[in-house]
Every structure is written in C-alpha cells, then in structure tokens.
Amino acid sequence: MMKDIRLIFRYLFPALRPYVWPILGSLGLTGMVVSIDLLQPYCFKWLVDAATVSLSYQVVILVLLILFGLTIARSLLSYWEVYARSKVGEGISAQYRKRLFEHILHLPFSTLHNLPSGILENRVMTDSGMVGRVYVSTGLLPLIAHLVQAAALVVLIMWLNWQVGMASLLIFPLGWLLTQGMTRRNHARLVQLRSVAEQGHTFLEESYSCLREIRAAGNEAGEMQRWQQWLHTYGQLTTLSTTKNRFVREALNHLIEWIGLCIVYGYGGWQLLQHSMTIGSLLAIALYVQQFYTMLTSILSARIETGEAANAVQAINEILAMPREWPEQGHVLGEVTGALEFDNVAFSYTGSEEHLQHISFASTPGQATGIVGPSGSGKSTLMNLCMRFYEPTRGRILLDGQDIKKIAPHALRQQIGVVSQDIQLWNTTIRENLLYGLRQDVPWEHVLDVCQKTCVHQFVQKLPDGYDTVVGPRGAKLSGGEKQRIALARLLLRDTKILLLDEATSALDSLTEAAITQTLLQIGGMKNRILVAHRLATVQNADRILVIKDGEIVEEGSPQELYQQNGLYTALYHSQRLGTEELSTTAERP
Numbered sequence: 166m167m168k169d170i171r172l173i174f175r176y177l178f179p180a181l182r183p184y185v186w187p188i189l190g191s192l193g194l195t196g197m198v199v200s201i202d203l204l205q206p207y208c209f210k211w212l213v214d215a216a217t218v219s220l221s222y223q224v225v226i227l228v229l230l231i232l233f234g235l236t237i238a239r240s241l242l243s244y245w246e247v248y249a250r251s252k253v254g255e256g257i258s259a260q261y262r263k264r265l266f267e268h269i270l271h272l273p274f275s276t277l278h279n280l281p282s283g284i285l286e287n288r289v290m291t292d293s294g295m296v297g298r299v300y301v302s303t304g305l306l307p308l309i310a311h312l313v314q315a316a317a318l319v320v321l322i323m324w325l326n327w328q329v330g331m332a333s334l335l336i337f338p339l340g341w342l343l344t345q346g347m348t349r350r351n352h353a354r355l356v357q358l359r360s361v362a363e364q365g366h367t368f369l370e371e372s373y374s375c376l377r378e379i380r381a382a383g384n385e386a387g388e389m390q391r392w393q394q395w396l397h398t399y400g401q402l403t404t405l406s407t408t409k410n411r412f413v414r415e416a417l418n419h420l421i422e423w424i425g426l427c428i429v430y431g432y433g434g435w436q437l438l439q440h441s442m443t444i445g446s447l448l449a450i451a452l453y454v455q456q457f458y459t460m461l462t463s464i465l466s467a468r469i470e471t472g473e474a475a476n477a478v479q480a481i482n483e484i485l486a487m488p489r490e491w492p493e494q495g496h497v498l499g500e501v502t503g504a505l506e507f508d509n510v511a512f513s514y515t516g517s518e519e520h521l522q523h524i525s526f527a528s529t530p531g532q533a534t535g536i537v538g539p540s541g542s543g544k545s546t547l548m549n550l551c552m553r554f555y556e557p558t559r560g561r562i563l564l565d566g567q568d569i570k571k572i573a574p575h576a577l578r579q580q581i582g583v584v585s586q587d588i589q590l591w592n593t594t595i596r597e598n599l600l601y602g603l604r605q606d607v608p609w610e611h612v613l614d615v616c617q618k619t620c621v622h623q624f625v626q627k628l629p630d631g632y633d634t635v636v637g638p639r640g641a642k643l644s645g646g647e648k649q650r651i652a653l654a655r656l657l658l659r660d661t662k663i664l665l666l667d668e669a670t671s672a673l674d675s676l677t678e679a680a681i682t683q684t685l686l687q688i689g690g691m692k693n694r695i696l697v698a699h700r701l702a703t704v705q706n707a708d709r710i711l712v713i714k715d716g717e718i719v720e721e722g723s724p725q726e727l728y729q730q731n732g733l734y735t736a737l738y739h740s741q742r743l744g745t746e747e748l749s750t751t752a753e754r755p
C-alpha cells in the first residue's frame with residue numbers, strides 16, 4: 166500500500182499541478198454537497214424532536230421546507246461537481262496521452278524494436294484512461310472529499326452522543342484489517358492481469374496486420390484456438406479479480422455497516438429508555454453512522470483503485486523514462502552539397518554480433534552509388550545509419566565533412582530523401598500522400614510534372630476520383646508498384662540533396678523502371694544517389710557499385726570493372742541469367 170501511495174505521489178501528483186484551480190473548484194463544489202449531506206440528518210433530528218418533544222408544528226413545516234430546498238440544491242450542485250471532476254480526470258488522461266505520443270514519436274528504433282507490439286497503444290489508451298478518467302475523477306478527488314466528510318461525521322457523531330458514537334465506530338479497524346489482507350492478495354493478481362491483457366493486445370495487433378498471411382496459410386482455426394486460449398486465461402483471472410474486488414467493496418462493507426447500525430440502535434435504544442437521549446438524536450446518529458460507513462466503503466475501495474492506478478502510472482512512466490531522440494539538438498546545417506562519407510564504420514543491432522564492419526566509402530553529389538549483395542548482408546542497415554535511425558558503434562559518417570552524430574537529426578533528415586523497401590502510405594487521398602511532410606507550398610503544376618515523370622499520372626488518371634482517391638490503410642487499395650511510384654514522386658517533390666533508394670523500383674516492370682531511372686537521372690542527376698538493389702539491372706547505370714557480404718564491402722568498382730573481377734558480383738550477374746551477349750556488351754562498355 167505504501168509503495169502504491171509513493172508511486173502516486175512521485176508520478177501522478179506532479180501531473181496534477183496544471184489542474185490546481187480546476188481541482189480546487191471541484192473540491193469546493195464537493196465541499197458544498199458534503200455540507201448538505203451533513204446538514205440533512207441534523208434537520209431530521211430537529212424535525213423529529215419538534216414533532217415529539219416540543220410539539221411545534223410550525224418548526225416541522227419550516228424544517229420540511231429547508232430539507233426540500235437542500236435536496237434540490239444538492240442535486241444541482243452534484244451535477245456540476247461530477248462535471249468538474251470528470252473534466253479534471255479527462256484533462257489528466259489527455260495530458261498523459263499527449264506526452265506519451267510525443268515521446269513515442271521520438272523513441273529510437275533500437276528501443277522500439279524491443280517493445281512488444283500493442284504495449285504502446287495500451288499505455289496511451291488504456292493506462293492513461295485508467296489514471297485520469299477512472300482514478301483521478303472517480304477515485305482520488307472523491308477520496309479527498311470523503312476523508313474530510315468522514316472526519317466531520319466522527320465529530321458530529323461524538324458531539325451527539327459520544328458513548329454510542331465510540332461503540333459504533335469501533336467496527337472501523339475491523340473493516341480496515343479485512344480489506345488490508347484482501348488488497349495485498351489482489352495486487353499480485355492485478356499485475357498478472359495487466360500482463361495477460363497486454364498479451365491480448367499484442368495478439369490482436371499482430372493478427373490484424375497478418376490477416377493476409379493467416380488466410381494464405383489457411384490458419385484461421387489455429388488463430389481462433391490461440392485466441393480462445395487467451396480468452397480462457399483472461400476470463401478466469403478477471404472473474405476471480407472482479408469477485409474478490411466486489412466482495413471487499415460490497416459484501417464486507419455491507420456486513421460492517423449492519424453490525425454498526427445494530428450497535429447504534431441497540432445501545433442508542435437502551436439510552437433512549439434511560440431518557441439520556443432523544444429519538445431525534447438517535448435518528449440523526451443512525452443516519453450519520455450510515456453516511457460514515459458509506460464513506461468508509463468508498464475510502465476502502467479507493468485503496469484498491471490506488472493499487473490499480475499506481476501500476477498504470479508506473480507503466481506509463483517507464484515509457485516516459487526511456488531515453489529519446491531530440492531532433493532539434495545538434496548543429497543546424499547551412500547550405501550543403503550532399504557529399505557522404507563512411508569512415509571505417511561498424512554497427513551492431515544487438516551489441517554482440519556485428520552487422521556491419523570496416524565500411525569505408527564516399528559518394529559525392531552527381532554520383533550514383535549502387536549497393537548490392539545477398540539478402541541480410543547489411544544493405545538496408547547502411548541506409549538506416551545515414552538517416553541516424555541508429556548510431557554506428559565505431560567509425561564516423563560524414564556529411565560535407567561533418568560527423569552526422571553532431572548534426573541535429575531534423576536538419577540531417579531534411580537533406581536526405583528515402584524510399585525504403587516497406588512503403589507506408591497514409592489512409593488518405595493520393596494528393597495528400599504526395600504532399601505529406603512538404604515544408605513549403607509546391608505549385609500543383611510541379612506536382613503533376615513530377616507525377617508524370619514517375620509514372621504516377623499514368624495510373625491515377627484511370628481512377629474515377631483521380632488524385633482524390635483514398636488509398637486505404639497503408640495503401641492497401643494500390644498495387645506494390647503503384648505505391649512505389651507514389652513514394653518516388655514524394656521523394657522527388659521533397660527536393661533533398663541525397664536520395665536513398667532501397668529497392669525503390671523492385672515492384673515495377675522493366676519499362677516503368679527504365680522510365681523512372683531516366684527521370685531520376687534527369688531530376689536527381691545533380692544529387693547524391695545511393696541505390697540498393699537485388700536486381701543488378703537497377704544499378705547498371707550507377708557510377709560505382711559496392712558489393713556487400715556479411716556486413717563488409719567485398720568488391721567495389723564500376724559495373725564493368727566488377728564483372729571482370731569474376732567475384733561475387735559476377736556470380737550474382739550470372740544467377741540473374743542476363744544473356745551472354747548482353748554481358749559481353751556491358752563488360753566492354755567503357
């Protein structure tokens with residue numbers, strides 16, 4: 166329990182700071198509602214005593230009118246009180262969601278790749294909602310009011326009759342001890358429940374994104390079986406947890422309340438017979454004791470909710486504590502030419518095995534460098550390092566002679582345009598996808614010109630909605646080649662000094678690829694172009710080709726020089742069954 170409270174103080178209280186005034190406003194309204202709750206039983210005492218002791222019917226009518234007025238006022242005030250609390254709770258949830266999303270946007274890929282999918286969505290949606298909407302608005306804020314109300318009730322009960330009061334309040338420690346044991350046991354179950362719930366999120370996210378693979382493998386039944394297993398485990402855990410929670414909240418507290426009331430009516434009734442208290446006082450004490458136990462119930466349930474919220478707030482803060490990238494931190498670039506140089510670079514994703522080593526080469530503006538090599542040899546990793554998606558473990562990468570480690574990631578990425586193997590389009594129109602992320606306004610005529618040169622216009626003009634066609638989630642309504650053409654057009658519209666093309670034309674037919682290669686030469690001819698490809702035809706016009714194997718450059722030279730070396734490049738060449746005549750022509754090409 167103390168650990169939970171410490172976590173709440175450490176992580177949640179600082180987040181409440183911007184809401185001090187709304188919180189005070191909501192507590193003020195709660196204070197008014199509580200005051201009415203405290204006044205009502207006293208009015209009943211007044212009313213019953215007037216009817217039974219002083220026999221003043223004017224007082225009875227007056228008290229009835231006051232009670233009526235108080236009830237109306239309470240209803241109106243509680244509407245605004247709930248509204249104010251909900252507003253604070255939703256504000257806290259929104260604040261966490263905003264901070265988390267912003268933080269996640271800047272988490273390094275090395276961190277992101279190690280997080281199970283679904284966990285981030287869970288933190289942003291479920292945990293943030295739990296902390297703000299559920300805990301702050303229905304747990305924490307009412308708890309503060311209930312503690313004040315409970316204290317006031319103790320004073321009133323004692324003031325009316327301290328002996329009856331003491332006897333009825335003695336039951337309180339029993340309730341506390343009973344819930345203490347239950348809460349401790351429930352904590353472990355809640356931690357387990359969280360982890361199982363997260364597994365469910367991960368499972369669903371993976372299944373949705375792999376629907377095509379599931380159907381192609383005909384494994385719907387297998388997936389259903391896995392889902393049913395999860396449902397069974399989750400169902401068992403939630404049933405147990407909910408039952409024990411409810412038992413603490415309802416059954417136990419109901420029992421304690423009735424024991425308390427029996428004490429009040431038993432001991433109070435005896436005092437009534439002794440004429441040491443009035444019927445009005447007995448009625449008022451019974452009502453106050455009932456209110457006190459209701460407060461107790463919510464205070465004790467708040468202890469359980471505190472445990473749940475502490476888990477959620479800790480999980481949120483674990484994400485917020487993960488070191489992030491600061492895109493604006495570092496040198497700002499002036500005008501650059503776009504010369505890139507790898508100086509003895511090594512890199513490892515895992516920290517143990519090296520995925521790249523001894524990589525040294527330079528590529529200059531106006532030059533096209535092809536990178537080829539077997540699958541898994543490290544070609545895409547080279548591209549990732551250029552973008553500073555990962556940092557080299559050794560060596561340096563230089564842009565115009567400056568170590569890119571010292572350049573602000575935003576500034577660096579403004580100079581580099583990338584088309585990666587896995588093209589992602591937004592579920593919006595082709596027009597918006599083309600203009601995504603452009604910092605300056607581009608005349609539509611220029612966009613159309615680029616689209617014509619990258620063969621985008623060719624297929625868009627056949628679509629009924631043209632450039633206003635919505636492409637579906639991740640561009641699902643377009644073919645692989647169409648997506649690549651849009652990505653290439655978007656790349657050329659960004660007008661960067663360096664172009665990184667990782668299998669950017671792999672899904673295109675050879676005629677379209679040839680047309681686009683021509684465009685890249687025409688529009689991007691003065692830029693520094695790095696082309697990764699499996700198909701050697703894609704890099705045939707490159708000025709220089711690097712052949713990578715097992716993370717190292719094993720061959721380097723022009724296509725003709727490489728062919729004559731009779732090494733890996735030649736083997737790749739032959740394996741792609743290029744015609745003998747074409748081979749010799751290419752080999753002889755100056």
Ligand SMILES: Nc1ncnc2c1ncn2[C@@H]1O[C@H](COP(=O)(O)OP(=O)(O)OP(=O)(O)O)[C@@H](O)[C@H]1O
Binds near residue numbers: 520541
């Ligand atoms: N996030 C990652 N974590 C750990 N290892 C990784 C990660 N990404 C890639 N690797 C490993 O790094 C090596 C190089 O991968 P890379 O994607 O650069 O190869 P590639 O040459 O581009 O392959 P392909 O031609 O198949 O696209 C591979 O052994 C791969 O398994």
